[in-house]
Amino acid sequence: MPELPEVETVREGLARWVVGRTIGEVNVAHPRAVRRHLAGADDFTDALVGRTVTGARRRGKYLWLPLDSGDAILCHLGMSGQMLVQPPDAPAEKHLHVRVDFTDGGRQLRFVDQRTFGGLSLSRDGAELPPEIAHIARDPVDPDFDDEAFVAALRRKHTEVKRALLDQTLISGIGNIYADEALWRARLHGRRATHKLTRPPVRALLGHVRDVLAEALKAGGTSFDALYVNVNGQSGYFDRSLNAYGRADEPCGRCGTPIAREAFMNRSSYFCPRCQRRPAS
DNA sequence: TTCTGCTCCTGAGGGC
C-alpha cells in the first residue's frame, strides 16, 4: 500500500522520466480516476495538452506535477494506484485508467489503479502548495517539519496514538504498515491515549517513525503483492524487514511472544502483546 | 470543535 516511501520512490521516477517533457495527448479511460476533478474528464485533458511538466513534488502521500501553465497534475495513489512510465507499444494494463502521451513520442505516463481509490485532478491555483492539499501536514522527513509542534499537537488530542499517526492533518505520509512498525519499535500499544503520553515517549516515537520511513525508502518501499511498484513496474523489498505488520502468530523479534492481530478502524493492527502493553481500559 | 465510524472499490483466497 503506497505510503510515504512508496510515493517518494514514484516521485523520484517521475522526476527522472517525465519532467521537461511536453504533453501531446491525454486519454481518460475510466472517469472515476479523475472524479476529484469536478470540471470533468474533458476539461482535465484539454488543460494538459501542449503543457510542459516542470517538476515532480510530494507532500505526504500526495504527488503533483507542476506545469508551465501554472496548473499542476495532482495525484493520490490510494491503495493500489500506480504511475507507470511505459513504452507506447507496451500492452495496456488491465486497470489502465489514464494514459498521457508526450510530443517526443517516447515513453507514456500511465495511471493504473485496480481498486480505484486513487485518482488524478488538476490544481489551477498556481500556488507553491496546491490548495486541495493545504490541510495535509508536513511529513516527518520534510526539513521544515516542526518536531516540538507535533509533540504538543499530539498530546493535545484526546484519541489513540495509532489513530493520531494515521491523521494526515497532524503528520502525513504514515499509513497502517509504518504506524504498526514505528509503534513496535517504540514499544507503545496503538490504543494508548495521546493526552496521557509524556513528551519523551512521543519524541522517541517520532524518531522511530523517521527511522522506519528512511529504511523503507532505502529499500524502495514495501510490497506484499504486485499492487505497489515504482514507475518501472518494480517492487520494493522492505516487507522483508517488517517486525510486526502482517506477522500475526510469528515470534516477536525482541521477546519471542507471538505477534497479535486485532481489528482497528476497519483494518488490522499488529503488535507484540508483551513489548507493547495494552492500556488498562 | 473534535472525534468516530461508515463508505467507496476490486481481486484474492477460503469455505461450501
Added chain:
DNA sequence: TGCCCTCAGGAGCAGA
C-alpha cells in the same frame, strides 16, 4: 466447478 463471503485500507464525509 462455481458461488458467496471476507479481507485488504486511504481519505472524505456524516453524525454524535
